[in-house]
Amino acid sequence: MIRLENITKTYRMGKQELTVLSGISLEVQKGELVAIMGPSGSGKTTLLNIIGCLDSPTSGKYVLDGREVSQLKGSELAEVRGRKIGFVFQSFNLLPRLSALANVELGMRYAGGIERRRAIEALSRVGLGDRLHHKPTELSGGEQQRVAIARALVKNPPLILADEPTGNLDSRAGAEVLSILKSLHAEQGITLIMITHDPNVARHCQRIIHLRDGQVVREERP
């Protein structure tokens, strides 16, 4: 599903160069559930952004689903994001003015077109079938994150990327969100990569990749 070969990412800040990723090689199989752990500044989010086609690597090769995407430009990357990748963010990133249903429909908007029926299905799937017309501010944190998951899920992507999906949630809501993500993986065979700080969350994954200073230092399979 994902093959990274010697990926580097350097940011130029004035005259200084800041290396965030220095030579990451990684393979993720279809249907895997992977956690990425590491201290702040270890490059987790940058790595996830590159995997999610939000950013391009400075050098190295990235093959997603059999297609090399490391050299693609803005609109081609957008196309790949739209078709293949669902994002779940730590801070939910729902549009505050739109209802839960409209937020989920937005997930289809740039990936082939809106079908209300599927949006309702996706919300039911995350247990919010009765909250369709609530605005994000009328929902709890856990519910908002479930809407975000429904939004990622609704276009039926092969890959879902989650950046600390439980980071802003209390333990009960976090557990709920985690169990939904796990069931998506288990039932629909979606490839799921998530960043987490919490070893208890990482424990649920098949594979844990530890990053430090922009490099993979350790891998484990719990």
Add this chain to the structure above:
Amino acid sequence: MRKWLEPVITAWTGIATHKLRSFLTTLGIVIGVAAVITLMSVGKGAEAQILANIKSLGSNLITIYPGAIMAFGVRGGASQTLTIQDAEAISQQVPYISAVAPAYSSRLQLIAGNKNTNAQVTGTTPQYLAVNNLKVAQGSFFTDDDYQRGNKVVVLGATVAEDLFAGTSPIGQQIRMGTVIARVIGVLESKGAMFGSPDEAVLMPLTAMQQAVAQPRTPQGGKIVSSISLTVTDEKYTEEVIASIKSLLRTRHKLSDFAEDDFNIMSTEQLASTLSEAIGTMTLLLGAIAAISLLVGGIGVMNIMLVSVLERTREIGIRKALGAKERDIWGQFLIEAAMLCLAGGIIGVILGWSVAFIIRSTGTMTTLVTADIVFLAVSVSVGIGLFFGFYPAWNASRLNPIEALRAE
């Protein structure tokens, strides 16, 4: 849901989210468009009315005035070069003329009973009625017989008749002008025209007029007239007739080849085109002034769109993460700007139209809203939306999704 509809709905949501702000932004366009429509309609209305007035003078009318021609049809000098003999010569020698009416005008104090008024009294021939396309409402016009005998009879314009004989029938009444006492035999039908209105006229036989005022003479002894008006048998001969009159008068006035004409020939067509050109220029000027407010409105739209993009940086990041391409974002903001301006344009048309209607109803001015003005105003306002929305939309589309997602 249809695919083309989605960007429109998105744009509408953006507008509806900030109702007051959208309204105020639109207001700039509304005022601009309404101003354009109102001012242009006033200009067009004036043009239409003046053309109608000129038409009512008679479309085959040619008038000869003494004096040299000056720029923009303004006559200069007070030269007294036209004579009754000129009129007679024209009548006899120039073809395709149906009637010739020389006229001598002078301002006189008119007294009837205890009322008096100051009016332009015109001495002329019986042909004057037909030449100037006038109709008699009451009584009759003076005849060839009156003219030959120099009978002291007058025909009054509607306004003059009302001024002197309010309420009572003026026919058969006497009025005094200077030393002469004349009998009213007719009243002209009102034309209500602004331009050279016959409503203010007092007409009498030129022969009788000569008894009231001393008609000046040229050194050669010709009786001077203020104007000679004539009608052409058919409009298509107008140019030819003008040329014939010109050469005849130059010969009669003994002008050398290098001298300028000492008279000025004006046909209704020329008058109409000169005036409508002048009014057209003024209408355009009015429109241009109003268009400046439209421009200011457009800058307001740009300003608000820039704020809106800044405010929705995170939204743009989210949309990009969900797969929105640059052109999706670009289109969203551009459509939003165009919709604001289109709404402004439509409201502006309605407002401008209403104002034009109110102006017309109060009777102060004629206004005319034409389809081309409406079309122009609406398309210009949408154009302004696209033009001033372009830069903010382009800014939005170029945002880096990662940075945009990090924005507060």
